Amino acid sequence: MMIIMKSSATPQDVERVIAKVKSVGLAVHLSQGVEATIIGAIGETHSLPTDQFEVMDGVEAVQRITQPYKLASRQFHPENSVFPIDGFSVGGEELALIAGPCAVESRSQIIETAHAVKEAGANALRGGVFKPRTSPYSFQGLGEEGLEYLAEAREQTGLPVVVEIMSQVQVALMVKCVDVLQVGARNMQNFNLLRVIGETQTPVLLKRGLSASIEELLMSAEYILAGGNKQVLLCERGIRTFETATRNTTDINAIPVLKSLTHLPVILDPSHSTGHFDYVAAIARAAVAAGADGLIVEVHPDPAHAMSDGRQSLKPEKFTAMVKQVSQIAEIMDRRLASVQAPVH
């Protein structure tokens, strides 16, 4: 941590800061410049709040040198984290290709979609049963009934299921039914939920908040890791900007930035990050070319009649075409997709 003193700081101000740094068990490195004095605080500073120094007389600014997260950091864990999810490994050579509808709408809808996405090459099934909708009047999901349909879809296809959890009270039920707990963008900083999920051993797909910086996403991952759950996948799903031509702005930079800062797998959701099915395949290709470890894509057998996110959902045929394009990119990246298998009945 670097403490930059004001040019008007007195020698007494500097002395007091030095004493404070020493009192928290850190070593001091003093550099006196022409215009300003800088005090380096050396040691384990990641849990030390900067405001302890920011409020002191004569202090201009405090800058962290080391990252405020540790378990999520690549410094701490240089090798990629690779972990198994029923039938495949995330973070390894095989790309995660999670596909399915925004919401489970009925038994036949989810089972039909599950077979279609599996045939196209998906290795996991998505489907929401508790839906965080902007409007309280919109379809809110089928709840526990939806979980039963998902379990049936998994049994028929062998695909692990990825389901969003919205609240702590759902944890006990969800861990019994799902293979991956999804934390949605709106809950990325629901710290109580993150803590509870950190205590489970179910893999987690953590989506970046709509206005969350990359560092904030990693701090949220840290909450889950700190609880002992090490199986966290990070997901870029577009951020809020001034641009209105698309629902969100895909921050493609986040893929190489996250890959350099963390050892955790990073996937991209081109459905939410564009908001329009016309752009999904192009952004899916871009994500894999940029080094993403997988994709999560919305697929619906009849997007025009979907109860949510129809505009950004691919028809199964379009999803199949997207998978073909993505597999060509995957090949040159020395990655691969799941081998397409005939559905299990």
Place this chain on the structure above:
Amino acid sequence: MMIIMHPGATQEQVDHVIEHIEEQHLSAHTIVGVEQTIIGAVGESHGVPTSIFETLPGVLAVQRISQPYKLASRQFHPENSIFPLDGFTIGSEEIPIIAGPCSVESRSQIIEVAQAVKEAGANALRGGVFKPRTSPYAFQGLGEEGLEYMAEARELTGLPIVVEVMAVSQVPLMVKYVDVLQIGARNMQNFNLLRAIGDTRTPVLLKRGMSAMVEDLLMATEYILAGGNERVMLCERGIRTFETATRNTTDINAIPVLQSLTHLPVVLDPSHSTGHADYVTAVAKAAVAAGADGIIVEVHQDPAHAMSDGRQSLTPESFASMVRKLKAVAEAVDRCLVSRVPSPF
């Protein structure tokens, strides 16, 4: 154009709006809803300002249905615009790579870089001589002297040159020297400059402004096209967002969005859109995978001592490695890099 009336608007106010619509030689189509009345203004409305209606009593909002640009629009010109630049085409199957330093710093520097990027596979040389620097104390470019060095580099390598023009007063000088006039992000809405360049017949590389929407970029393009200069390529170079991990946020969505809205070629500048050499290759690959028609990238033989943008500049070796990767991505999306090697003049 749709004129949405306030829920409490009177019949008189509705009639008044209809009168104004007819005055503009448009026909009115009224839809009376349960809560609100909507009036469609049908006809050639792209030259009619929305403010004519927005200011009338009883009007809640005015929405354009057709795009406010015409010459730039794909509706108007369904085929891709393809135009030749010394030795290659842009907008076709082949993907040109424009490379070179941020600024021309000296004769030997630009000639050395020109030869290095040519050898690595670049098809055009970039190099600024009038530099729009945030600080008035930073290096402002070599001016006309720099243009002479660029011309010499072109003569030695055969690479066409892309140079930024900052002011209307520079246009006559620039068109004598350069093959492509670059309009920088900060000048995207310098409308006098756009008009002056529209009057020339030199190809243009128009960069998206830091806070410009896709539609704003297309409107700026319309200024140039309206003057009769039809050879405009658009460049996504990252937008300003809340994220600070990178210099800008690459709006990768802009590639497929622009390609669906306009017939003009779309290139990406991963140097500015990331601001960091470490991320340039990943984002360049993403751009080609998303369908970009070209790449413009900063290369410097000694980034640590560059007079500007050193942090985001590739060395000639890392540029050569990037080009090899882009070739593979281009092939995976059924495109190719430019195969012809330019010969010196």
